[in-house]
Amino acid sequence: MKRILVLHGINLNMFGRRDSSHYGHLTLTAIDERIQALAAELGVQVECFQSNREDELVERIHRALDDGTDAVVINAGAWTHYNYAIRDALEILKVPVVEVHMSNIHAREPFRATSVLAPVARGQISGFGVLSYLLGLRAAVDLLEEQG
Template sequence: MMNLLVLHGINLNMFGQRDPAQYGTATLADIDAALHALAGELGVAVECFQTNHEGAMCERIHQAHRDGVAAVVINAGAWTHTSVAIRDALAILKCPIVEVHMSNIHAREPFRQQSYIADIARGQISGFGVDSYLLGLRAAASAAQAAIKK
């Protein structure tokens, strides 16, 4: 069974409480439950990880490299726009990376429209709330399966 990793970045543990007009009312636990349900339908295993510590995120990405995960879905939160360290850690991976965002970052403040991850990601899905994560997981599973067939 393919192992996929979903990474949630800084402040995303506050989903459901933080700016519901922008991010909706789903909690991180709700999102993780939906991801696990979809993973079961897709026949893949998924692990979800959230941290508010940049070094811990980099270390989890390094572990994903050592573990040989098949694909990574990441919502780095504000680190999307600020963290070269997380971008460099992701660049170590040999598997597909799918960047996701609950809100449409391209329709928000100018500083949110720049992503340090976009150029190394297979693709980016934003603006669909929880569905951004689910679409991202589908895309990651598909990209991982295609990589295996090569």
């Protein structure tokens, strides 16, 4: 069974309490439940991991090198726009990386349109709320199927 790591970055534990016009009303727990439900339908195993600490997120990415992770779906939150340590950790991976965002980062403040993660990701999905995560998971599974 393929293993996919879903990473949630800084402040994303506050889903459900943040600006609902950008992030909706679902909590991170509810989002993870939807991700797990889709994973079961798709026949893949998913681990969801959230941290507000850069070092913890980087360490989890490092562990993905050797723990059987086949793909990564990441919403790094605000770290997307400036965190080169996370970018460099993702670049080490030899598995597909899919970047996702709940809000349309290209329709918001100008600084949000820049992603330092995009060059090391296979693609980016944004603006669809929780569906961004679900589309990201589907994309990761499709990428793995293409690889054989």
